[in-house]
Amino acid sequence: DPGTDAPAADAVSQEVLDKLASYEAASALDNVGEAFDVSSVEGKTVWWVIQEGANPFLATVMAHAEEALAEVGVKLVTCDGKSNPVDANNCITQGIAQGAAAIQVDGPDPETVANAAQAAVDAGIPVLTGSGIDASQPMPDFIAGVTSQPYVLTGELAADWIIADSDGAANVLFITTPDVSGSGFQAQGFKDEMAKYCPDCTVTEQGVTLGNWASDLGSTVSAALAKDPTINYIAPVFDPMTQFINPAIQQAGRGEDVQVVTVNGNLPFMQELATGTGPTKALVGLDLNLLGWIEADQILRVLTDTPPVSDYYTVARVFDEDNIGELDLTAEAFGDSSWYGGAGSTAELFTSLWLK
Amino acid sequence: MTITQQPPAARAEASASTTPRWLRSLGYRYGVVGVWIVAFVFFSIMAPTTFLTATNLTAMLSSQAALILLALAVVPALAAGEIDLSVAGVMTISATVVGQLNGVWKVDIVLSIVLALLVALLVGFINAFLAVYVGVQSIVVTLGMSTLLVGISQWIANKLTITGVSPDLGRLVNGRVLGVSAGFWFAIAVGLVLWYVYRHTAVGRHVVFIGKNAEVARLSGLPVQKLKVGAFMVTSLLAGLAGVVVVASAGGLQPTSLQTLLLPAFASAFLGQAIIDPGSNNPLGTIIAVLFLATGINGLVLLGADTWVSDVFYGAAVIIAVTVSRIATVRARRKSVL
Amino acid sequence: MTITQQPPAARAEASASTTPRWLRSLGYRYGVVGVWIVAFVFFSIMAPTTFLTATNLTAMLSSQAALILLALAVVPALAAGEIDLSVAGVMTISATVVGQLNGVWKVDIVLSIVLALLVALLVGFINAFLAVYVGVQSIVVTLGMSTLLVGISQWIANKLTITGVSPDLGRLVNGRVLGVSAGFWFAIAVGLVLWYVYRHTAVGRHVVFIGKNAEVARLSGLPVQKLKVGAFMVTSLLAGLAGVVVVASAGGLQPTSLQTLLLPAFASAFLGQAIIDPGSNNPLGTIIAVLFLATGINGLVLLGADTWVSDVFYGAAVIIAVTVSRIATVRARRKSVL
């Protein structure tokens, strides 16, 4: 709870505190594109290739995008890439065959589907990417539009919270998922922020690949805690990792003194944060509803030959015990941007931009 | 490990019944094909304008090349009475080697492919050596090998995403022949060669014999160990080819992402055993199984089904198809023997 | 499907040699244990202040409860000569049911657990019915079932991550007894019970016999089908318990994330077959195998190894341990038989 602890002024840079304070409050999308005419898109079909249909984060985003596109009469066909390139390529190829108006590849690094995407472009079908790599990255030529969560920012915010909470003396175990593309950007943001604002902090980085979460996250955490008993923060890149990390913390008997800070803000982990009983003490949440809408917006821009918005990110907000109490932790609220201050307004904002 | 199965009914036929043999055997030989046709008709009715179109069907076939090759890779080991769980691992390392050599270090693409396939063959040889000469159960060796190879691939790839593989190769693999990708025809050709070998050559028949009873095969003078080594190496080579095809057609790769293809490949190979010429050495059945499952997934996507539905379909299809085929087998056997 | 294995040397022991039997059998009985000790010593030397500490070791043990249970779940089916690939799927659905009932719909936790275990038993029964009565190969049925269950779990969970499972249960499972989590002791207790059943009860011995030669067992009057059904159901029940433990200790769950435990569980169960009392029914060996592999991962993290090293270790450890044990077996047999 960095906000109330009134840390020693010299230990924590004011910049960090200011940034935290601003992101602990609700904020609105600041990077809004121009309004544009969408009258031509009605009846078009967009293919949405989800990297892994069972990934709750991606599935939630997809559901919101579907809802958004339905507003303007665009149909979404969803196709599951099942976390492997064969199915992902299959989905894109299908999309081409079905004459999709656009193909959204959501999740993977677009380079891993380069050829199929190029084939789509060759067939006159624009390909967009979302939720995969940070929107600030240089994109390959075949990508017509990109949106993402602000990976670098969320990494920084997680670092800021820890710096503030520890009064600039944290020993952090940062756990990445190296085979998920966004993980690296987030790690970079986290480490750079730490290096910049917290010279006395220690960061140990460990990677556990997605396929090894269930088997190795627990062992990794227990080993790391044993190796360095002074570790007092653990920051996994994505909140579902806590389901394997938190038990290991409890089992190591460190439930009281190790705090977990993570990113995403999926409903269940927010609920868990609200109980206050688990090790998770802060969550950098992302407005997934908004992410779905901006992805839809970007798609519509591409469909209508409107220039795409650059650096198109969803909104992030830092949650901890200070502000989680204000939230309505229901699925409805999770779905309507109200945690981020945009209850109902997201749809309004975009429908106002989409001129029929 | 040796895997003994219920002998397929085809073998058990006698000439007692008066129904012609082809008719009696329809059920178990074409049970899965029947289920496939039902699925096909179902989707054609439900999604007439999208499913039953040439572009859709050719696109569906085109994208199955790598999976067909991987499922075919499972067959030689199974036919020889062994299980090779490292096929997805071999696919991973082969794809990674091609990707890293050509995509990152800009080694000539042909050379990269040759090296990748050599690596695959080497892995096949190590599996074979441990399973055949040392005598460790193949399922265990290859399970370990599978994880080992993914680890090594991550090490080779260093950065976890490989990009920039020669687009020429991609054009070759994805290029259309009769409307369908060249990679698909290549996979089909491999399947036909395997079929020919198992059905019409002495080596193929011998491997099948070994798969059923290695001890008697050895007593009959067959070079059991050599043939098993050969089977492991062919399995690995095919998995390596699957890796080449996947990286070529995608143009990039994340090495850890191919492991998830292991179960689908095995599901297809097992399902394939129940099709047309029931038995452990069934390349054509395996191809049909891959296409059957792909048809289902494709149709479900077009119907707008939720993603979980495709998992349910996949699982249920395997169970139902194999059960149907099994029941038909038992029926056929009962009719013709008793 | 029946799985025939090389008869372990234990079977062939005779009293010809003068070396005492326990000494001769050291190699194959304790080969893997030896490799474990080597790993242990290695890490103790390399990371003396971190690895060889009570906190590290107890924490390591504590985190293995669910994996031990899942690996143990593999054993009853293997012992009965079958393979159940659906264990991770059963674990998933059981965890999902507990999570959804208790975490989301706030059903009483005990009732939720009971229902989850009933679902697990039902799945076991369906597997058994198809494998035993219909006669489909168990490896195929359960492969299909595995995917089916994940699909159903996603449907139940509505694709979302489940959370909010009773923290009481979490406290119970994660709570410490003698420094190690209660869940771990529970898993160990399950292993001991299995061991006792296989070694000291008629039912257990009957199942093992069935696993070796079902036809002889049947003609000897054993209720082969019933016992096989029982084996499938015990396997499912244990997998269900693994699911309960995992959801209890985590408090929440993303249903698909558990599938990846399938291969580690099988690796441990297979590795376990080579330990202490070589054979297919080896619960204690299985537990040791899980701990051996966990030791490696733990040690590597302490040494600060790269991510890929853990996969390499996992794979190489399985291969090397089983190979060592196999070579020792062959040696022992050559020296002591007849």
Next chain:
Amino acid sequence: MAQVTNPQEAPDGGLTPAIRLRDLRKTYVEGVPVLEGVDLDVPHGQVTALVGANGSGKSTLVKILSGYHAPDRGSRIWIDGAEIEGQIAPAAARDAGLRFVHQDARLVSGVSVLDNMLVGAYHTGISGRVHWRSERRSVQALLDRWRIEVALDADPSNLPLATVSKLAVLRALRTEGDEKISALILDEPTAALGNDDSHNLLTWVRELAARERVGVLFIGHRLPEILSLADRVAVLRAGRIVAEEAAGELDEARLVHHVVGTEIAQFYPDREERRSVEPVLTVTGLGGAKVHDVDLHVGKGEVVGITGLAGSGFEDIPYLVVDPSARARGEVTIDGHKINLRRTTIARRGELGLVLVPADRKNKALAVDLTLRENLVLPRLRSFLRRGGLSRAAEHTDSIQVLKRFGVRPPDSRLAASSLSGGNQQKVVLAKWMSTRPQVLIIHEPTQGVDVGAKSEIFALLAESASQGLSTVLVSVEYEDLAHLCDRVYVVGEGRIVAELSGAQLTTEAITATALMGTERRKA
């Protein structure tokens, strides 16, 4: 690798034998030699019989010749005068004209009869393609010549054992083009055949030997048959050939003496008068696929035989009575308890005292991968429950006792069943069932592949238990054994009982005659 060296080296008197062995040695496990210097010639154009007790090393010798095992250093082997050094390559053995029928390695199920017949010797074109049509024709011709009616695509697992045995021999005899068989090595090819089939086959082999100048090495345990059909008989005992004589100069008693090493005072046990009134087992109207309306009964302590020609259906009777999955029709009563043929479990039948010892030792009677202890205690595991559960120690103690009582060698309960010789395995199977103290014991081919000494011991065991009240049903093609051991014999023809012989009528000749006639009559 086999290497053919200077053929002149052969210590050749006059004619070069097909096979010549000198000082052949083989040790599997240190300190326990199996072959300790075997000298043996197998001349062309003759049938050389090799006899010896179970475990004496006959199959070992055969497997060395086929290249399956390596001989020990110092062993010398010549094939047609050419010396082979070291382990023979299987392909080289075939090229040299050696053909084998291995013991117990008959046909493989899951592979068609055609493939079983062709394995190892497919003829292919330059494309590598098997000439299916001509292969099919040639195999069919061979089967036709031997009047074996079997679909080439059938699975051998569904064929009668006798047919399988014949096919195994025919496979060895198949030649193509200018291939020449130099020597035919038959390891107990007739163990599963009836006297008749066995006789026919041997006669044919003999003709072949004479006509094609093939050297035949024949291994078997049926001494009378061997004496009448072999040219020479060699006896293997204690790792060496202890006798080698022309068959005409030997009589059975002397041969037995050579094999066993001592006299067998009495081959068949004395027959006691066992006339029992109370039937323990009654079977009425028994029917199955090949069996119709069989009525029979067995009294307390009686030894009853069931026989017929191979394939006449009598072989199915034991399974119809004991195994519910055989789906029999009819009624069976054990000791007054009626059983439901399709429902009553095997275990329940066992509790009522009815047990079956199947003929197919490897697949149905014995789990060869498991130890003797595990096999022996299986049907009565629960009797070893102590406080704390099953006691391995108690199981071992009991098993060793049983092994000793039944004369199993070695009586080591820790051995894998596979490491015993055939005869000893058979004793283990008998011991397993007799130690459950059944009322009715149905035994199918109890002495298949069992040597004379062991056979005599098994007969004595059976007689002894019968005198203690055990009712025994012997289902066998060994007419002579039945004539000596049984109180009554049912003869089956075409699935029906055609005669019941007892008392003075019960002779080997009478059984043979009725068995043949039973078939003839029904055919007429």
